[in-house]
Amino acid sequence: AQRVTQPEKLLSVFKGAPVELKCNYSYSGSPELFWYVQYSRQRLQLLLRHISRESIKGFTADLNKGETSFHLKKPFAQEEDSAMYYCALRDQAGTALIFGKGTTLSVSS
Amino acid sequence: ETGVTQSPTHLIKTRGQQVTLRCSSQSGHNTVSWYQQALGQGPQFIFQYYREEENGRGNFPPRFSGLQFPNYSSELNVNALELDDSALYLCASSPTSNPNTGELFFGEGSRLTVL
Numbered sequence A: 001a002q003r004v005t006q007p008e009k010l011l012s013v014f015k016g017a018p019v020e021l022k023c024n025y026s027y028s029g030s031p032e033l034f035w036y037v038q039y040s041r042q043r044l045q046l047l048l049r050h051i052s053r054e055s056i057k058g059f060t061a062d063l064n065k066g067e068t069s070f071h072l073k074k075p076f077a078q079e080e081d082s083a084m085y086y087c088a089l090r091d092q093a094g095t096a097l098i099f100g101k102g103t104t105l106s107v108s109s
Numbered sequence B: 001e002t003g004v005t006q007s008p009t010h011l012i013k014t015r016g017q018q019v020t021l022r023c024s025s026q027s028g029h030n031t032v033s034w035y036q037q038a039l040g041q042g043p044q045f046i047f048q049y050y051r052e053e054e055n056g057r058g059n060f061p062p063r064f065s066g067l068q069f070p071n072y073s074s075e076l077n078v079n080a081l082e083l084d085d086s087a088l089y090l091c092a093s094s095p096t097s098n099p100n101t102g103e104l105f106f107g108e109g110s111r112l113t114v115l
Helices: none
Strands: A003-005 A010-014 A019-021 A024-026 A033-038 A045-049 A072-074 A083-090 A097-099 A103-108 B005-007 B010-013 B019-024 B029-037 B044-050 B053-057 B064-068 B074-078 B087-095 B110-114
Touching (some): A003 A083, A097 B044, B005 B087, B019 B110, B029 B074, B044 B064, B074 B087
Parallel strands (some): A010 A103, B010 B110
Antiparallel strands (some): A003 A024, A083 A097, A083 A103, B005 B019, B019 B074, B029 B044, B029 B087, B044 B053, B064 B074, B087 B110
16 A cells, blocks of 8 residues: 555744654655645645755755655754645656645744 | 646535536646645545546546646536535646656645535
């Protein structure tokens, strides 16, 4: 079965603290994984994709096939990082993204 | 560059009625996908259209149907509405040049309430 699990509904941290948003997946084969973000009053948008191995807004995510995880990390959280974050997996057919339930990140000063 | 636009933004229907939601893709995009997002859940794939043909479908009953037009705009139709159809319906388009990069450009959604 193809599935994405985000175990935390809410993550609250202080400004400057490290952040790790957890994502675990279930998939047969080589997965394609993504992080999408939705800031307040904005539409859902792509943050980063594992295949690009990029850092966006200080966030990185490493695919760990052994642990079937794709956690999103940032060493020093900023207040503007407060948003809803969704982990997503491309399905076997390649046409759909399977989203997790999302984690709300709240960064306070 | 115009982003993905959806209409209406909000609507209320009663059980058993039919609804049509509309979406204009971002300029230069010829692939459109529809997702349903229930409260507290992530978006769930309904179907995708590419060049006016259904290109993939999620686990939704046939009363969920769609269309894509030559200008790449799209409609989502839901017949015989049920209470559980209450959700935010998201339209997303993908670039023509590479529709399967995984980057979807989302609209703001149409919030449907079924009473």
